Structure formats: structure tokens, C-alpha cells
Amino acid sequence: MKILYITSVPLEYSSSANMRNLALIRGFQQLGFEISTLSSIPEIESSYYDKTMVRTDFKDRHWIELGAVHTKFTSKKIESALDKLKAKLKVIAYKVYTRLSLYDSRARLAKRIPVSLANEEFDLIISSSDPKSSHLIAEQLITQYPNITKLWYQYWGDPFAIDVNKNTLFPTWIVEREERRILEKCHKSIYVSPITHVVMQEKYPELKKKMVFEPIPYNEQLFYKETNNSQYTLGYFGDYFSKDRTITPLINSLTDSDIKLHLIGNSDIEITNTHNINSMSRQSIDFIRKLEAEVDLLICVCNKKGTQIPGKIYHYSATNKPILLIVDGEYYTQLVNYFSQFERYYICENNVNDIRKTINEIMNLKQNFNPINYFSPQTIAKRLVNNSNS
Numbered sequence: 001m002k003i004l005y006i007t008s009v010p011l012e013y014s015s016s017a018n019m020r021n022l023a024l025i026r027g028f029q030q031l032g033f034e035i036s037t038l039s040s041i042p043e044i045e046s047s048y049y050d051k052t053m054v055r056t057d058f059k060d061r062h063w064i065e066l067g068a069v070h071t072k073f074t075s076k077k078i079e080s081a082l083d084k085l086k087a088k089l090k091v092i093a094y095k096v097y098t099r100l101s102l103y104d105s106r107a108r109l110a111k112r113i114p115v116s117l118a119n120e121e122f123d124l125i126i127s128s129s130d131p132k133s134s135h136l137i138a139e140q141l142i143t144q145y146p147n148i149t150k151l152w153y154q155y156w157g158d159p160f161a162i163d164v165n166k167n168t169l170f171p172t173w174i175v176e177r178e179e180r181r182i183l184e185k186c187h188k189s190i191y192v193s194p195i196t197h198v199v200m201q202e203k204y205p206e207l208k209k210k211m212v213f214e215p216i217p218y219n220e221q222l223f224y225k226e227t228n229n230s231q232y233t234l235g236y237f238g239d240y241f242s243k244d245r246t247i248t249p250l251i252n253s254l255t256d257s258d259i260k261l262h263l264i265g266n267s268d269i270e271i272t273n274t275h276n277i278n279s280m281s282r283q284s285i286d287f288i289r290k291l292e293a294e295v296d297l298l299i300c301v302c303n304k305k306g307t308q309i310p311g312k313i314y315h316y317s318a319t320n321k322p323i324l325l326i327v328d329g330e331y332y333t334q335l336v337n338y339f340s341q342f343e344r345y346y347i348c349e350n351n352v353n354d355i356r357k358t359i360n361e362i363m364n365l366k367q368n369f370n371p372i373n374y375f376s377p378q379t380i381a382k383r384l385v386n387n388s389n390s
Helices: 016-030 081-099 105-112 133-144 172-185 194-203 205-210 248-252 285-294 312-316 332-340 352-365 377-387
Strands: 002-006 034-040 061-064 124-129 152-156 188-191 211-213 233-237 260-264 277-280 297-301 323-327 345-349
Touching: 002 016, 002 133, 016 034, 016 124, 016 312, 016 377, 105 133, 124 133, 133 152, 133 172, 152 172, 172 205, 188 194, 188 205, 194 205, 194 211, 194 332, 205 211, 233 285, 248 260, 248 352, 260 285, 297 312, 312 323, 323 332, 323 352, 332 345, 345 352
Parallel strands: 002 034, 002 124, 034 061, 124 152, 152 188, 188 211, 233 260, 233 297, 260 277, 297 323, 323 345
Antiparallel strands: none
16 A cells, blocks of 8 residues: 655654654554655754654655745754844744634645656555644645545644634634535544544534544554662653643642652743752653653643643553553543543542642552553554545
8 A cells, every 4th residue: 555644844853743643654664555755844953853753764755845934944053143033033923924824834835746746646645734734735736636646534633623722813613614625625534532533523513424533653662671760750751831731730749759750841831950850841752762761650741621632641651651641621531531441541630639649659559561552553554544445
């Protein structure tokens, strides 16, 4: 089977979306499928570029040339005062653009489909968001080259109209109209949250038959050796912006404690490092893997609102380490019901007392775990392929 995988952002950029993309691609490759990609050209100087992200070979890599809007937009090397001013102006320009547009600024890339795809044919095209402009690129590609495929799947990390992080000034009914239009074009729309899947089927009942739910696959199973830490050590690896997640109960639960916490990710919250709190900005995948091996307990904090589920919940299930799922938000019951069935997660509410109590229970139990095969890349890829025949 030949598959073209479309992402408007390069797979080389570090993000939870690309961890999901690369895991699914790995699953298809394990099934013996031939994978090619289409994305914008990666900028090595981008602050998001991580050469350790992509560790696989592809049949072909097709690239879309970047416009001036993105060139050096996220450069790591900002040295002079003029560079800093330019960087600030570009951030402002980007924010203005996203407020005045339905899509992200990479939507413009749909007008630059490379001619290298003119004579290609694929059994399946998958466009993956975020960013949502990936679906526009796929739409334009299929319009420009009608014989390129007979099957198009849209893989949605975040939904469109009910995305809690959408910044557009357009009213909801206009966003919903565009969401319906783009969904009508594909053969299947795949959602990675069971809650999102249900909400979307209720929102667009005429399209519900093409909507499917598949959890996020992890990349590979990781069996870590037992640690020899003098302090019981926790690891939270991911961003924790205040608009999305409430991290303070976790931090406060460790006050006057000997338990250590590694808090690695970008945030708008200022965390003071202490004898047992080690906070750092986002790091490379290799760095995270090394630190992950050294902790005793993996922590995930759910979103405060919205239907989406942090991808790290699935990724952590690839390991043999205990996982603490701190549940927050309006869909508390649905989240607990879904993840409880796997008997793999410790689950607690996002408050100091419940977090502290559950961590102490985990420390005393010292339970061993195995990865969840249901979330393996090959298992999920196989289910998606079987779905193509239905």
C-alpha cells in the first residue's frame, strides 16, 4: 500500500502533533507499507527544529517552498537588537493573521503544490492537523491532480469549531460552515479523543458515518531499568500554559516533601527551582528519553476545558513505569471511564490532597506494568487500514 502523509509543518519540528504523526507512520511501515511525505521545508535554525525527531526512512519526501512570512520566523539565533525587533514584529503579525483568518498562516502553502507529485499515485492520502492547513494542502493537491488518489483521510489532532485554542475573530457559525465543507471532502475523518468523536458526531449527524475514533499510538515500547534514586522522582514532560492546564496543585503537593519533580516544558508560569523542583523549558526528544528513564513516576495533567486529551497519556503507556493521570476539566467522568478500563493508570483529581494521597499510594504499592498493546502503532495502523474497507 502506498500512502502520502501530509503535514503543513515539517515532521522535524518538535511537537506533540508530530510525535503522533511519526508514531502512526511507524505503524504503517511496520505493516510493510510505502510512505511518502509532503510538508513545508524545515528550517534548521528554527527553535522547533529537532534533528532527533525523525528516525525513519521514507520512499520520497516532497517539499513545499516557504514564503517570507515563515522564513526565519522562529530562528534560534536572535543576536542583535534589530533581530529582536524583527522577531517581535513577526510574532505580532502572526497573531494578527490568526485572528483575521480561519486557518493558520501556512494555509498559503496550498498554492505551492510541488510538481514532483504531478505523476504520482497513492492508495491513500492522510492529511494531519495541527496545523489545520494540512487539510487545505491535501484538498488543493487532489484538485490539482485528480488521479493522485481515490482515498483521503483527515487525521484531526484538535477539532475545528470546538478547538478551545482557536484565535479567529470569525463567529462560530462561519467556522462550523468551513469545518463541514472540509469534512465533506474526505472519505474518513479520524479523531484521537473519544469525547471529541462523540461531540463531532452530534454536531454533524449527516457526516457521522465517516467519523471514527482511534487513540494516539505511541512510537515504541520502552522497558526501563529500575531506578536507584535516593529521592522518589516524578517527571512531567510537556508544556503547561495556564490557559490549558493547572500545574500548581502538583507543585504545591510537594511542598515540604522529599519527593523530586522534573518539570520540563514551555509555560507562561514562573516556577522557582528548589531543592526538589527542577523546571526547564522544552528540550529535545533525546534529552526527555534520558530523563524519563531516571524518574520513578510519569505525570500527566489533563486539560482544564475542551474535548481533547494530552498525547503524553498515550505515549507514556509505551513504558513499564507507573503513570499518574491528574484529571481536570468538564469531561472528568468521561476521561476516568475511558482510561480506567485499561487498568494501567493511577487516576486522581487535580487538587493538592488527592495528588499527595495518590502519589503516596503509588510509592507504597511499587507495582510493575507492561505497555498497552492496544495503543501500539502497528495495532492502530491496522485498524485504520481495515476501516478503509468499510
